[in-house]
Amino acid sequence: MGFLNNINFKRLKEGLTKTRKKIFDNISEAVSGKAVLDETVLDEIEEILISGDIGLETSTKIIETTRNQLKNINDRTYENIISNLKLVMKNILLSSSNPDISNISKDKIAKYAPYVILVVGVNGAGKTTTIGKLANKFKLDGYSVLIGSADTFRAAANEQLDIWAKRANVQVIKRNPGADPSSVAYETLSYAKTNKIDIVIIDTAGRLHTKQNLMQELEKIKKVIKKVVIHAPNETLLVVDGNTGQNAIIQAREFTKFIEITGLVVTKLDGSAKGGVIFQICSELNIPVNFICVGETMEDLQSFIPELYVNALFN
Amino acid sequence: MLEDLTLKLDKALKKITGQGRISEQNIADSLREIRRVLLDADVNYKVAKQFIEDVKSRALGKEVLASVTPGQLITKIIYDELALLMGGRNAELSFNPSGITVILLVGLQGSGKTTFSAKLAKYLALKKRNVLLTAADVYRPAAVDQLKTLGSQIGVPVFSAEESKDAIKISADSIAYARENGFNTVIIDTAGRLHVDENLMDEIKAIKEKVKPTEILFVVDSMTGQDAVNSAKAFHDSVDFDGVVLTKLDGDTRGGCALSIKAVVNEPIKFVSMGEKPDSIELFHPERMAARILGKGDVVSLVEKAQQQIDSREAEDLEKKLLENKFDFDDFLKQIKMLKKMGSLKSLLGMIPGLGTKLKDSDIDDKQMIKVESIIQSMTIKERQNPKILNGSRRKRIARGSGNSIQDVNRLIKQFAEMQKMIKMFNSKSGKKMMNNYKNLRIN
Numbered sequence: 001m002g003f004l005n006n007i008n009f010k011r012l013k014e015g016l017t018k019t020r021k022k023i024f025d026n027i028s029e030a031v032s033g034k035a036v037l038d039e040t041v042l043d044e045i046e047e048i049l050i051s052g053d054i055g056l057e058t059s060t061k062i063i064e065t066t067r068n069q070l071k072n073i074n075d076r077t078y079e080n081i082i083s084n085l086k087l088v089m090k091n092i093l094l095s096s097s098n099p100d101i102s103n104i105s106k107d108k109i110a111k112y113a114p115y116v117i118l119v120v121g122v123n124g125a126g127k128t129t130t131i132g133k134l135a136n137k138f139k140l141d142g143y144s145v146l147i148g149s150a151d152t153f154r155a156a157a158n159e160q161l162d163i164w165a166k167r168a169n170v171q172v173i174k175r176n177p178g179a180d181p182s183s184v185a186y187e188t189l190s191y192a193k194t195n196k197i198d199i200v201i202i203d204t205a206g207r208l209h210t211k212q213n214l215m216q217e218l219e220k221i222k223k224v225i226k227k228v229v230i231h232a233p234n235e236t237l238l239v240v241d242g243n244t245g246q247n248a249i250i251q252a253r254e255f256t257k258f259i260e261i262t263g264l265v266v267t268k269l270d271g272s273a274k275g276g277v278i279f280q281i282c283s284e285l286n287i288p289v290n291f292i293c294v295g296e297t298m299e300d301l302q303s304f305i306p307e308l309y310v311n312a313l314f315n
Numbered sequence: 316m317l318e319d320l321t322l323k324l325d326k327a328l329k330k331i332t333g334q335g336r337i338s339e340q341n342i343a344d345s346l347r348e349i350r351r352v353l354l355d356a357d358v359n360y361k362v363a364k365q366f367i368e369d370v371k372s373r374a375l376g377k378e379v380l381a382s383v384t385p386g387q388l389i390t391k392i393i394y395d396e397l398a399l400l401m402g403g404r405n406a407e408l409s410f411n412p413s414g415i416t417v418i419l420l421v422g423l424q425g426s427g428k429t430t431f432s433a434k435l436a437k438y439l440a441l442k443k444r445n446v447l448l449t450a451a452d453v454y455r456p457a458a459v460d461q462l463k464t465l466g467s468q469i470g471v472p473v474f475s476a477e478e479s480k481d482a483i484k485i486s487a488d489s490i491a492y493a494r495e496n497g498f499n500t501v502i503i504d505t506a507g508r509l510h511v512d513e514n515l516m517d518e519i520k521a522i523k524e525k526v527k528p529t530e531i532l533f534v535v536d537s538m539t540g541q542d543a544v545n546s547a548k549a550f551h552d553s554v555d556f557d558g559v560v561l562t563k564l565d566g567d568t569r570g571g572c573a574l575s576i577k578a579v580v581n582e583p584i585k586f587v588s589m590g591e592k593p594d595s596i597e598l599f600h601p602e603r604m605a606a607r608i609l610g611k612g613d614v615v616s617l618v619e620k621a622q623q624q625i626d627s628r629e630a631e632d633l634e635k636k637l638l639e640n641k642f643d644f645d646d647f648l649k650q651i652k653m654l655k656k657m658g659s660l661k662s663l664l665g666m667i668p669g670l671g672t673k674l675k676d677s678d679i680d681d682k683q684m685i686k687v688e689s690i691i692q693s694m695t696i697k698e699r700q701n702p703k704i705l706n707g708s709r710r711k712r713i714a715r716g717s718g719n720s721i722q723d724v725n726r727l728i729k730q731f732a733e734m735q736k737m738i739k740m741f742n743s744k745s746g747k748k749m750m751n752n753y754k755n756l757r758i759n
Binding site: 047050051052053055056057122123124125126153154155156157158159160162163164177208209210211213241243244245246247248250268270271272273274276277296 | 351354355356357359360423424425426427430454455456457458460461462463464465468509510511536538539540541542543545546563565566567568569571572591682
C-alpha cells in the first residue's frame with residue numbers, strides 16, 4: 001500500500017488543472033448565468049462534455065440522468081446542478097466491479113508471487129514509460145520487481161526499457177530484436193520463479209487492434225506464460241493515450257476480445273486533453289482506470305481514484 | 316480505414332433517398348445523423364457544427380433532378396464540403412532549390428515522429444535525394460538508438476551526439492555536417508512535447524530559429540480526439556508549421572482530427588502514414604479521403620501503389636501469358652509476391668469502391684497467401700507449368716512438403732483450374748466484349 005499513502009495530490013491537481021479549467025470553467029459559465037435549468041443550458045453542457053472526449057452517447061446519458069435527478073429537486077442553483085452532474089459522473093467511474101490493481105494488498109502479492117502484470121496497448125500510447133514508473137512504484141513499496149522486455153519488434157525498445165529499469169533499479173530480461181515475444185515472457189517468468197521475485201511486469205510491442213496476427217500474438221503470450229505460472233497474468237493493463245478520441249473505446253473492445261483487460265492506464269493527462277473516453281470504457285466494458293500519468297517523472301504515475309478525478313475536475 | 320463513418324453516413328442518407336426536393340424537414344434527420352457520425356469520428360464539436368451548417372445551406376431548396384436521388388445529391392454536397400475542408404488540393408513538400416532542404420518534425424509524445432522520419436527519409440532517398448537523419452530527441456530514453464536502428468535498416472546515415480543534451484546545437488551541427496558531407500536533405504527528428512510545456516516549446520522555437528527549416532511538419536496520431544485542435548493550434552502559434560502528417564491510419568480510426576486540424580490551422584495535410592514498415596507512407600489526397608469517407612473507395616491510391624511495386628516488365632510478361640492462355644502456377648506465385656509487396660490484403664481490398672464497408676467484420680487473413688505460396692513452392696517446376704500431372708501421390712507429397720493438409724492442396728488446385736477457365740473465357744470474343752462494356756461503365 002506504500003505509494004497509495006503517498007499520492008501526490010498536488011501534482012495530480014496541477015496536471016488536471018488545464019483539464020478542469022477547460023471543461024468546468026465552461027460548465028460554470030454555462031450554468032451560472034441562469035437560475036433555472038433549461039434546455040439551452042443542457043445543450044451547452046453537452047458541448048462541453050463532448051469537447052472533453054466523453055462522446056456523444058455517453059454525454060447524452062450523463063445529461064439525461066442529471067436531468068432526471070433534477071426534476072424532483074427545486075434547488076437548481078449552480079452548486080446543486082454541478083454536484084448532481086459530478087455525482088452522476090463519479091458513479092459511472094465507480095461502476096466497474098473489477099478490482100483495482102493499485103489497491104493490491106501485500107498478502108495478495110505474497111500469495112501469488114510472482115504476481116504477473118502484462119502491459120498492452122497501441123503504438124505510442126506510453127507503455128514502456130508507464131512500466132518504468134510502475135516498476136519504480138512497486139520497488140519503493142518494498143517488492144522485488146522484474147521486467148520482461150517482450151517488445152522484440154520496435155527498434156531500440158530494449159534500450160529504452162533498460163534506461164527506465166536502471167532508474168527504477170530493477171532487473172530486465174531481454175532477448176535480441178526479432179525474438180519470439182512469448183519466449184521472452186516465458187524466460188522472464190522462469191527466472192522470476194527461480195529467484196522468488198514478487199512482481200513481474202511484461203512489456204509488449206505496441207500493436208494496433210486492427211492487426212489480427214499481432215492480436216493473436218497476445219493470446220499466445222498468455223498461453224505460453226501460463227505454462228510457467230498457472231495464474232499468469234494476474235493483471236493485464238491496457239495503456240491508453242489520454243489524447244485519444246473515441247477510438248480508445250474500440251481499442252478497449254478489440255483488445256478485450258483477445259485478452260481479458262483488467263485495468264486501464266491513461267497517459268499524457270498533463271496536456272490539455274481530458275481523457276473523457278474513460279467514462280464509456282468503464283460503463284460499457286467494466287474496466288476500471290487503475291492509474292493515470294500526469295507528467296514525465298517517476299512520481300507522475302498516480303493511482304486513479306474516481307472521486308479524486310471528478311473532484312479535481314470540478315474544484 | 317474509415318469504413319465506420321461510411322457505414323453510418325450511408326444509413327443517414329438512406330432516409331432522404333426517394334424524396335422530391337430537399338427541405339428543412341426531410342434533411343433534419345440526416346443532418347442529425349451526420350452530426351452524430353462526425354462527433355463519433357472525433358471531428359471537433361465546433362468544426363462539426365460549422366460543417367453541418369454549410370451542408371445544410373448548400374442543400375436546402377435544391378431540386379432533385381430526375382437522374383439522381385436525394386441521397387446522391389447530399390453525398391455530392393458532403394463530399395465537396397469534406398474535400399474542401401480537408402484541403403481541396405494536395406500539397407507537396409517544398410525543397411530548397413539552392414542549398415540544403417531542412418525538414419523539421421514536431422509533435423506530441425507517441426505521435427510517431429521517429430517512425431515517420433525514417434519513412435520520409437526512405438521516401439526522399441528513393442526520389443534520389445541525399446538524406447541525413449538528425450536525432451535531436453535528447454529526452455526520451457533510447458530515442459537516438461531507435462533512429463539509428465531505423466536508419467541502418469533503410470540505409471540512411473543518422474547524425475547524433477550521444478553525450479549532448481542540447482537539441483538546438485545538435486540540429487545546427489547536423490546542418491553543418493550535411494554541408495560538409497554533400498547531403499542535400501536533412502530530416503530532424505525532435506522530442507515529443509506537450510504544447511502546454513513552455514520550456515520545450517521554447518526549445519522547438521529556438522531550433523527553428525537556428526536551422527531555418529524549409530518545411531516544418533506537425534506529426535499527429537490520427538486517433539487523436541477533440542483536443543487535436545488545441546495541440547495543433549498551439550504548435551502552429553509557436554512554430555508556424557507548414558504541413559501536417561497523419562499517422563497510424565492503418566488502425567480503424569475514423570480520423571476526424573484530419574478535418575478538425577485542417578479547419579483550425581489551415582495548413583495542408585501532406586502525408587499519411589500507416590503500418591510499421593518503412594515504405595508505408597502516402598501523400599495525402601483530400602479528395603480521395605473524402606471519397607473514402609463516403610464509401611467510394613480509393614482506386615487511385617491502389618493504382619499508384621501497384622505502379623510503385625509492380626515491375627512493369629513482369630506485368631507485361633504476365634499480360635502476354637494471360638492472352639496466350641499460358642498462365643501457370645509460377646505466374647500465380649509471382650502475382651502473389653507482387654501483391655504482398657503492396658501491403659496487407661485487407662488494406663488493399665479496403666481501397667476498392669464498395670468493398671470497404673463490407674470488409675469491416677470479415678477476416679481476411681494474409682496467412683492464407685502464405686499457405687498458397689508454400690503449396691506452390693512445394694511443387695516441382697514441371698508440376699507448376701503443367702498442373703494436369705498433379706495426381707494423388709504428387710498431391711500427397713506436396714501437402715507433406717508444405718506442411719498443409721491434402722484438402723488444402725486439392726482446394727488450391729481446383730481454384731487454380733477455375734481461374735484458368737475464367738482467363739480462357741475473357742480471352743474469347745464474348746469475354747473481350749464484356750471487358751469493353753466494363754471500360755465504358757461510369758462510376759458515379
